[in-house]
Amino acid sequence: MFARTTTPWPLVALFTAGYLAPYLLPTVVGRLDSGLPLTATQSGAIGSALLLGSAAAGFLLAARVHRVGPRVLARLGLTLAVLGYGGAALSAAVPAVVAGAVVGGLGSGTATAVAATLIAGRPDQHRSTTLGLLGVSALAGAVYLTVPHLGPGHGLPLAAIALTALAVWPLTGRLGPAEPAQRHRCEVTRLPHPRAGLVLAAALLCWSLAQNSLWGVSGRIGLAQAHLSEVTVGAVFAVALGAGLVGVVLAGALGPRIGLALPIGGGTAVIAVCIAVSASATDLVTFAAGEIAWNALYPVVLSYVIGLAASLDGRGRWAVLVGSASSLGTAAGPVAGSVLAAGVGFPGMGIVLAGGLLVVAVPMTVVALRAGRPTVPVVSVDVAVEKQGAYEAATAA
Numbered sequence: 155m156f157a158r159t160t161t162p163w164p165l166v167a168l169f170t171a172g173y174l175a176p177y178l179l180p181t182v183v184g185r186l187d188s189g190l191p192l193t194a195t196q197s198g199a200i201g202s203a204l205l206l207g208s209a210a211a212g213f214l215l216a217a218r219v220h221r222v223g224p225r226v227l228a229r230l231g232l233t234l235a236v237l238g239y240g241g242a243a244l245s246a247a248v249p250a251v252v253a254g255a256v257v258g259g260l261g262s263g264t265a266t267a268v269a270a271t272l273i274a275g276r277p278d279q280h281r282s283t284t285l286g287l288l289g290v291s292a293l294a295g296a297v298y299l300t301v302p303h304l305g306p307g308h309g310l311p312l313a314a315i316a317l318t319a320l321a322v323w324p325l326t327g328r329l330g331p332a333e334p335a336q337r338h339r340c341e342v343t344r345l346p347h348p349r350a351g352l353v354l355a356a357a358l359l360c361w362s363l364a365q366n367s368l369w370g371v372s373g374r375i376g377l378a379q380a381h382l383s384e385v386t387v388g389a390v391f392a393v394a395l396g397a398g399l400v401g402v403v404l405a406g407a408l409g410p411r412i413g414l415a416l417p418i419g420g421g422t423a424v425i426a427v428c429i430a431v432s433a434s435a436t437d438l439v440t441f442a443a444g445e446i447a448w449n450a451l452y453p454v455v456l457s458y459v460i461g462l463a464a465s466l467d468g469r470g471r472w473a474v475l476v477g478s479a480s481s482l483g484t485a486a487g488p489v490a491g492s493v494l495a496a497g498v499g500f501p502g503m504g505i506v507l508a509g510g511l512l513v514v515a516v517p518m519t520v521v522a523l524r525a526g527r528p529t530v531p532v533v534s535v536d537v538a539v540e541k542q543g544a545y546e547a548a549t550a551a
Contacts, residue, residue: 162282164188164328165272168228170293174267174315175259175340176484177202177294179366180391181311182302183488184373189308190248195496198370198488201257205366205485207259211266217471219271225329231264232326235319243309243316251308251455258312258324261319263481268473273471274464283460284406287453293318302388345475354463354521355479356470360514361422361459362480364507365452366487367494368429372445375433375500380441389425390442394449401450403411405457414462419519421455424462426511433504459535462522 162441175182179201184199211231219227235258242254273282301310345351368375376387405417425448432444463476 155222155438162272162276162285162466164325165269166285166289167322167325168232168265169269169283170289170331171232172264173286173290174293174318175239175262176366176481177290178297178311178315178374179205179370179484179488181283181298181388183282183307183370184377184447185306185308189306190246190251192248194374195489198320198492200252201370201488202485202549203252204255204259204262205481205487207256208263208266209478209481209485212270212474212481214353214472215264215267215397217469217474219268219474220469224268224272224327228268228326228329229323231261231266231268231318232323234258234261234264236316236323237259239312239319240317243312244488246438254312262315263446263478264479265322265537266477270460270464270473270477271469271471273323273460275515281406284402284449285458287402287457288383291395291398291402291453295392295399298388298391298395301492302385345467345471347472350524351463351466351475353471354459354466354519355476357514357518357521358459358463358476359479359483361518362483362512363486363490364392364483364514365425365512366450366484366498367491367507368433368504369382369491370488371491371500371503372432373497375435379500380435380437382438382441386438390438390445391449393442397446397450398453400548401452401454402457403419405454414458414522415519417458418455418522419515421458422511422515422518424551425451425455426508426515427453429511430504430508434501457489458522459518 182199182204183201186192186200192200215222215227238254238256238258238261242251242258242428245251269286273286274494276282294469297311297314301314312471338482370460373387377384377392378384382390393548395460417520428444428448428451430444431440433450435444460473460477491503494506498506
């Protein structure tokens with residue numbers, strides 16, 4: 155694997171390739187119903203199917219990354235992403251687009267599972283996560299600025315995801331092969347901290363559902379309610395993702411100084427306010443303010459949550475499982491957002507989502523507070539030392 159003292163650029167690239175599809179969800183969903191004979195709800199359902207495939211891959215691979223080998227699984231995931239997203243981008247048939255989105259989602263989930271597992275095994279988890287979020291935010295921002303000028307159609311954002319996976323594939327040679335079987339003989343088979351892990355997974359599922367219910371319809375809010383052009387909406391998204399870059403840099407600079415509970419609980423509460431503002435926007439100023447503030451905080455909170463999940467298990471299983479639970483919430487987001495918007499309107503949807511976030515912030519904060527008092531099971535001296543070191547590194551993040 156990587157030398158622990160070097161910047162894990164191949165791992166950062168793999169993280170970027172895996173997370174790019176959720177970051178481009180608004181333009182993917184928005185262009186499906188403009189380029190294909192689909193309703194807005196049907197387009198949201200395809201976006202949900204894509205992300206559901208990503209979540210399924212994470213659940214299946216949570217404890218198998220080291221057994222199969224990070225390099226093998228990373229290449230498999232990137233290949234599926236290239237074939238799935240690339241095929242969907244080139245096809246005008248709805249069944250082929252749906253199938254390609256699901257296959258591509260499986261590829262994204264596989265790449266994300268490998269990245270999360272390897273990040274959990276590093277002493278600089280928060281730094282690796284920060285670099286990955288910086289990479290995906292910068293790339294997504296560039297896509298949002300570029301795609302509106304390249305013409306209509308559903309294929310462009312899907313092609314961008316496929317090309318990213320293709321570009322990252324050669325870098326997988328720097329990932330580690332399968333680990334020797336004897337290394338796992340003395341390891342604990344049960345997941346440590348099951349209660350905290352399950353609470354965090356359930357809470358993050360709801361957290362991601364609320365976030366992506368708005369993210370999945372943000373383009374429609376800008377176009378239909380705020381009466382902006384696609385170019386203007388794309389520019390707002392690009393600036394918002396740029397603000398996310400600044401937020402992640404600040405989070406990396408702060409590091410352990412503010413702990414885990416404050417950025418997770420307090421950040422989620424502020425995000426709830428931003429979502430309510432963005433959903434009620436009827437002009438450029440309000441729409442831009444809500445989206446930019448929200449996107450500045452979202453990756454900050456997410457980076458601390460990923461570090462919290464990694465601290466629960468040094469082998470990265472909780473990191474993958476919690477991330478997959480997040481993908482389930484993300485997958486349901488476009489459909490939930492479309493249904494809520496159709497039922498109570500965009501402002502009403504924002505109030506419902508904001509209230510849900512305030513509720514779910516409580517258990518996430520409790521887990522973050524209790525993570526500072528771990529109990530490391532002593533199976534053997536080597537295993538205990540390995541797990542304690544992994545915990546300390548994640549808690550420092």
